[in-house]
Amino acid sequence: MPVNLPLPLADQLLPVAGVRLGTAEAGIRKQGRRDLTLIELAAGSRAAGVFTQNRFCAAPVTVCREHLATEGVRALVINTGIANAGTGAQGVANARASCEAVAAQLGISPREVLPFSTGVILEHLPVDRLVAGLPAAKAALKADGWFDACHAIMTTDTQPKCASRQVQIGGKTVTLTGMSKGAGMIRPNMATMLGFIATDADVAQALLAQLVREAADASFNSVTVDGDTSTNDSFILIATGASGAPAISSADSADYKALRSAVIDLAIWLAQAIVRDGEGATKFMSIVVEGGKSREECRQVAYAVAHSPLVKTAFFASDPNLGRILCAIGYAGVADLDVSTLKVWLGDGKEEVLVAEQGGRAASYREEDGVRMMKSAEIVVHVNLARGQAAATIWTCDFSYDYVKINADYRS
Structure with a gap:
């Protein structure tokens, strides 16, 4: 649905x-x-x-x-x-x-x-x-x-x-x-x-x-x-x-x-x-990236997160395996990105929790907070690159079992 x-x-x-x-x-x-x-x-x-x-x-x-x-x-x-x-x-x-x-x-x-x-x-x-x-x-x-x-x-x-x-x-x-x-x-x-x-x-x-x-x-x-x-x-x-x-x-x-x-x-x-209404979607995700040098740079990072099958399947499972988000940010292609200054939050549109800062897991982050955010049908991944004033938002969804079923049977 x-x-x-x-x-x-x-x-x-x-x-x-x-x-x-x-x-x-x-x-x-x-x-x-x-x-x-x-x-x-x-x-x-x-x-x-x-x-x-x-x-x-x-x-x-x-x-x-x-x-x-x-x-x-x-x-x-x-x-x-x-x-x-x-x-x-x-x-x-x-x-x-x-x-x-x-x-x-x-x-x-x-x-x-x-x-x-x-x-x-x-x-x-x-x-x-x-x-x-x-x-x-x-x-x-x-x-x-x-x-x-x-x-x-x-x-x-x-x-x-x-x-x-x-x-x-x-x-x-x-x-x-x-x-x-x-x-x-x-x-x-x-x-x-x-x-x-x-x-x-x-x-x-x-x-x-x-x-x-x-x-x-x-x-x-x-x-x-x-x-x-x-x-x-x-x-x-x-x-x-x-x-x-x-x-x-x-x-x-x-x-x-x-x-x-x-x-x-x-x-x-x-x-x-x-x-x-993405094929088999159970979660609607907003990937919000700010603090970039340009809008295109922010979109580049947002798309890396939004396209990652590992991120998308984790969201489907409501599993706060949030290192996958950091991984996607890291390979997005921003060559001079200083990961020690960026921050990542996870939210449900009403509240958000700090997940990562200073190059690693935030000291204040608790697994139960991540689980609570991940169980929401609408999730916000908020990234601050801390390198400029530009921002961009990309909307995506999770990957579920039904995505594979729908596309495997598309011509039948």
Whole structure:
């Protein structure tokens, strides 16, 4: 079960003016489940995105990047079950064919369609099934379709991940609703995840591109489940401009700052939801590193701790074998790190105990205190490098028996 992740309720997800969503059972991989999502956007909508840095990026990522080179976006098509990655030229042709099929359904240009896939790598997308499912997805289009869509984009997720926010822009209420999927093969940049946030704010294209990068850096690029950077990761920010709020064209404006805060808040929630639903996760961990010379140095140390299988399995067992944390800090790659000056605390979000200082176990540390912290479902590892003013936080989860079972049976 996810770690302290509430199930979304349909009436908590707010429609975004200019966005309609529809889902269908296309049988792309498994029968009896919705696996195709169609999102229709109002004319004049803009979109910007960030994608995986895996050199084996999936065909839909390649096509998405091409289509985002133009400002006009009218639709998104998302399939689960087959990732359409490692599929060569045929995979790209299939991604383009899916865009052409959507364009024919909606009466728009294929370049106005953004394709997304998630699922098994090295298998070709059954375009015939996707095309056959599109009329049903089109017929299901509705403004309040977010609840169905966030279910339809799931793969090994145990529950959907979606939420809404509202903010005042120029005296008008602007709505943001987003959804994400992902549970394993999660590691920036980015992770086997899909993330979508739509807002009815009117945002200039250059600012939208800036905002999606800033939001990704604060959220999806600060999570990890297992250290695997996937082939299909995509985070898309959409602005329809249909709220009637004043257009946002300056990053220095109060309106942009208000929207930026809301987008980042929602993106962080969606990213953390992925970690809370990490495959087999029983613990949600925040690795907080401060006192570094740079933010990147702090992230380097945080990721070393977050990726360590020994640390993650100890947390699963609630075993305060905390020397594993010191070990990970030591091999993180900070060559001139003075371990005699750093400190490490372990906490549960309400209190924390000093674990290490002066190069070893803190004199005040007691095993029973560590056990108490480790039994919490939410744990904070707090590290002070004592060498500067920079800080960074990475969110991760533990490794349980179920992680192995889920990934061993992934294709079955």
